[in-house]
Amino acid sequence: MKLLLIEDNLDLAEDLAEYLREENFVLETATSLEQAREKFMLYEYDLAILDLGLPDGDGMQLINEMKSRQPEIAILILTATHSLEDKITGLNLGADDFLTKPFHKAELNARIHSVLRRKISNGKKVLQVHEIQIDLQARQVKVCNETIKFTRKEYDLLIYLIDNEKRLLTRESIAEHLWGDYIDHSDNFDFIYNHIKNVRKKLMDAGGHDYIKSVYGVGYKFQRP
Amino acid sequence: MKHKKFRLLSKVVFFYLLITLITFITSALILQREANKHMHNILEDRFQKRERYIMRILTENPEKLARLDHTLVSKVERIPENFPNYQDTLILNEETREMNTYRKKTTYINLNGTIYKVETSKAAEELYKFRDDIRNIIVPILAVLVILTVLGNYLLSGYLLDPFRRILKKMSQYNLGQPTASRQIKTSTNEFDQLNHLYEKMKSRIENDYYQLKEYTENMSHELQTPLAIIQNKTESLLSENKLSAEQIKKIKVVNDEAQALSRLGSALNLITKIENNEFQNIRTLHTAPLIEQHIEKIEEIAAIKNLKIESSLDKNHSFSIDPMLLDILIRNLLKNALRYSSHNSVIKISTDGELFSISNTGEKLSFPEEEIFNRFKKGNEKQSIGLGLSIVKKICGVSQLAIQYRFMEGTHRFEIFPKKG
Numbered sequence: 001m002k003l004l005l006i007e008d009n010l011d012l013a014e015d016l017a018e019y020l021r022e023e024n025f026v027l028e029t030a031t032s033l034e035q036a037r038e039k040f041m042l043y044e045y046d047l048a049i050l051d052l053g054l055p056d057g058d059g060m061q062l063i064n065e066m067k068s069r070q071p072e073i074a075i076l077i078l079t080a081t082h083s084l085e086d087k088i089t090g091l092n093l094g095a096d097d098f099l100t101k102p103f104h105k106a107e108l109n110a111r112i113h114s115v116l117r118r119k120i121s122n123g124k125k126v127l128q129v130h131e132i133q134i135d136l137q138a139r140q141v142k143v144c145n146e147t148i149k150f151t152r153k154e155y156d157l158l159i160y161l162i163d164n165e166k167r168l169l170t171r172e173s174i175a176e177h178l179w180g181d182y183i184d185h186s187d188n189f190d191f192i193y194n195h196i197k198n199v200r201k202k203l204m205d206a207g208g209h210d211y212i213k214s215v216y217g218v219g220y221k222f223q224r225p
Numbered sequence: 226m227k228h229k230k231f232r233l234l235s236k237v238v239f240f241y242l243l244i245t246l247i248t249f250i251t252s253a254l255i256l257q258r259e260a261n262k263h264m265h266n267i268l269e270d271r272f273q274k275r276e277r278y279i280m281r282i283l284t285e286n287p288e289k290l291a292r293l294d295h296t297l298v299s300k301v302e303r304i305p306e307n308f309p310n311y312q313d314t315l316i317l318n319e320e321t322r323e324m325n326t327y328r329k330k331t332t333y334i335n336l337n338g339t340i341y342k343v344e345t346s347k348a349a350e351e352l353y354k355f356r357d358d359i360r361n362i363i364v365p366i367l368a369v370l371v372i373l374t375v376l377g378n379y380l381l382s383g384y385l386l387d388p389f390r391r392i393l394k395k396m397s398q399y400n401l402g403q404p405t406a407s408r409q410i411k412t413s414t415n416e417f418d419q420l421n422h423l424y425e426k427m428k429s430r431i432e433n434d435y436y437q438l439k440e441y442t443e444n445m446s447h448e449l450q451t452p453l454a455i456i457q458n459k460t461e462s463l464l465s466e467n468k469l470s471a472e473q474i475k476k477i478k479v480v481n482d483e484a485q486a487l488s489r490l491g492s493a494l495n496l497i498t499k500i501e502n503n504e505f506q507n508i509r510t511l512h513t514a515p516l517i518e519q520h521i522e523k524i525e526e527i528a529a530i531k532n533l534k535i536e537s538s539l540d541k542n543h544s545f546s547i548d549p550m551l552l553d554i555l556i557r558n559l560l561k562n563a564l565r566y567s568s569h570n571s572v573i574k575i576s577t578d579g580e581l582f583s584i585s586n587t588g589e590k591l592s593f594p595e596e597e598i599f600n601r602f603k604k605g606n607e608k609q610s611i612g613l614g615l616s617i618v619k620k621i622c623g624v625s626q627l628a629i630q631y632r633f634m635e636g637t638h639r640f641e642i643f644p645k646k647g
Contacts, residue, residue, distance in 0.1 A: 009451050015458045080450065080495075085507060085550070102454050102488045105461055153526070168465045170478070172485065182524050182561060191530040216471060218464060218478045 001116060002026045002044065006036045006059065007051040007078070016049075019105050020112075033057045040066050040073075047074040047116055049108075050095075052086065060086075063093040074119045076111060078103075104173040110163040129162050130224060131208055143206035153178055154199050161199075161212065161222035170219040196220055234386060238378040242371060249367045256359050264352040271347050272330045279343055283336055295327065295346035304333045304340055313349065325350045388412035392421050399428065401435055443498050446491040453491065456484040486611065493613040496554070500620045505548035508625070513552070513577055514539040520556050521575070524564060533564065534572045543577035545644070547625040555621045558614040559584050559640060566638065585639035598631050 003025045007013040013029045020027050028043070030036035033056045040048070048066060052059040059077070066073055075095040079086055087098050096115045099108060117125070117136060125136040133142040139155055141148050150158065160177050161169065171192050175183040178195075200212045213221045231239075279298060282289045290298050295316075309332035315324040327346040334341045391410050410421050460481035464474060499505065521535055528535055545552060563573045563586040571587040597603050599619035604612035622629040622642060630641045 011455050012451055012458075015455055019458065019462065102450065102457065102485075102492065105458055166465075168461075170461070170464065170481070172482075179527055180523065181557070182527055182564070191527075215464075215474060217475055221465075 001046045003028070003112070004036065004039055004043075004045045004048040005029045006031075006048060006054070006062070008032060008054050009051075016105070016108070020109070023109060023112075025112075031055075033059070033062060036062055037065065040069055044070060045073055046119070047076060047112060049076050049078060049112070051078045052090075053080060060089060060093065063090065063095055067094045072119070074115045076108075076115055104170070104176065106160075106164045106167060106169050106173050107177055109167075110160050110177065113163040114159075127159075127162065129165070130211075132162070132203070132211075134159070134162075143203055143208040146206045148202050148206050150199070150202065153195060154202070157195050158199055161220070164222065166221065166223045168215055168219055168221045172219075174219065232382070234378050234382040238374055242374060245370060245374075246367070249363060253360065253363050256363070257356065260356040260359055264349065264356065267352065268328050268330075268347055268349060272332075272345055275345050275347075276332065276334070276343060279341075279345075280334060280336065283334070283341065297344040299342050301333070301340050301342045304335070308333050314346065316346065326353055385414070388414060388417040388421070392417065392424060396424060401431065439498070439501075442494065446494040446498070449491050450488065450495075453484050453488040457481060457488065460484065490611050490613070493611055493617065497613065497617055497620055500551070500617070500624055503624060505551050505624070507548045507550070508546055509549070510544050510546050511549060511552055512541070512544045513556075513582060514541050514543060516552060517556055517575060517577070520560055524560055528564060528573070531564070531567070532570045533567050535575065536572050537575040538578070539575070540577045540579065543579070543582065545582070545625065545627065545642075547621075547627070551621045551625060555618055555642075558618050562614055562618075563638075580643050582642045583639060585637050587636050588638055590633060590636075595631060595633060599629075 001024075003020060005013055005017060005020070005027055007016065007029065008031050010031060013031065017027050017029055028039060028045075030039050031054075033054050036048075036050075036054075039045075050059045050062060063075055066075065076097045076099065077086075077090045077095045078099050078101060079090075080101045090098055096119070097111050099111060117127070127134040127136055131144050133145075134140070135142075141150050141155065141158065156178055157174065160174065171189040172183075174192055175189060178192075196212055196214070200210065203212075204210055210225055211222050213223060213225070215221060275296065279290070279293070279296065282293075283298070290296070309330055312329045312331070314327050314329050316327045317323075318325050326349050328349040329344060329346045331342065331344050334343055388410055395410065410417075412418050412421070460477050463469065463477050464481065469477070517537065517539060521537060525535065547555075560573075560575075563584055566588045567573055567586040568588050573584070573586045575584045576582075591598065593603055599615050601616045602612040603615075618640075619629060621627075626645045627642050628645045632639045632641075
């Protein structure tokens, strides 16, 4: 998968690039509208991550240009503003998703995966991870060919864990992913433990491995034992 | 004690009239005295002429005395102590049948040892009329003057004090940090011009200070975001590494948490700045019920975890005139606040009725005075929130012409929001 990251802050761009390359994405970066134009004129991308506040103009205008040049490109907007208007305009112009800074990298990663899955599934909307098979359209999980009932939150949690396989997910990031900013960062996160426990139990009861490793005091990690 | 306030011009007119009145009364008294003196002198002159004539008659041919008008001469034994004396009498005028004022002088003449009492009367009518005329002129003039002054005050105050009123209006409409069309106030009155000038100078000085301070906070919170994001990202990557000990992970987690807290603080402050800068201008009439229901749906699970029940009674027609983003933040922050401070196993009540929106939850009494609840960084005990949620709510209400009230009664915290009147 080839990604174009358009972000004017070099430090932030480099940091995100490093992270996303670890996710096995091929990634190029642009720090201005001009650079971004050059890149998508020459190369094809599956997804562009676009920061709206660029030094030489509003990133919004780039959406149309990219879409007309590469109609299949997926676009994920990053913004620092609490603006509903920006969000609506961006999505109307053809952006696929929208993320407000500051965000967890795991969240960005999950969104990228989700957008790409929606875009380029070629009809087969199935996610296969070892013995776990997830029908993304029906939101159905099968382990060792056995269908297991997951609640909505459990399903979302499982997808989030799988999208960030092998990475440590902090409890805060999980809570935010599942409940948005209603989660208080001062709350204790026992309720996440309950969800994790249920997911782990359901996977194992159906004959799956114990994929979810807990890191004491910090969070959880999805990896093959 | 509150003193009654008067308009400046009314006061000026009051004192002006008071001085005029004193001047008039004094001059009237002086004029009256002068008139009396003048009258007396004229009459005395006439009396003396008559007395000299009587003396001449008495020595030359006394029988002529009887033919003298208004004169009575009689012999007396001796001269009383106080003479001459004067007396005003009314005498009927046969011709006009009117009572006319005469002055009667009683005096005594000693003519070769014989004492005569002489009573002479002279017409004083015209002289009195002259004196009355003075009063009749002065009183109407005073009255006309009073009427003209009061009327003039009434008419002039509009014209003279208009610049002053415009300056006052400008001052009262001024809102720090909100650009207002600064209308130039032109006046030919020196004092008002000075006042206006000083006001403008003071305003620009305050504005300058204010914007500098604001720019500083804005820059601070904005410039901090990127380094904080990098700290967060780097610590997150560190946390993902497999080689670290549990102890190391814990420490990195603390750094990560603190960076996150700072980052949240920064974006909350940014939001406040944006609200203050009126960057949310997409004001329209929004029905609140669908949005509140959406939010309730989002928090139901979290509430259930805390054993909280959410009860809502929503009026479908309830609406606020507000930017949609701000309404969203407003409801979110109030709900978050209720979630955070509710006691376990209690009920959060949300209701809209008529123009009123209210949300209440049971909980402990505030550890600080009630009126400080909307202040920045005021928060309940032992809770690690950043303490900006309610001050954001207050700011949103402020820019959206909404009033917000907080009350704590019988263990229940209650917030009420309704449109400001007028």
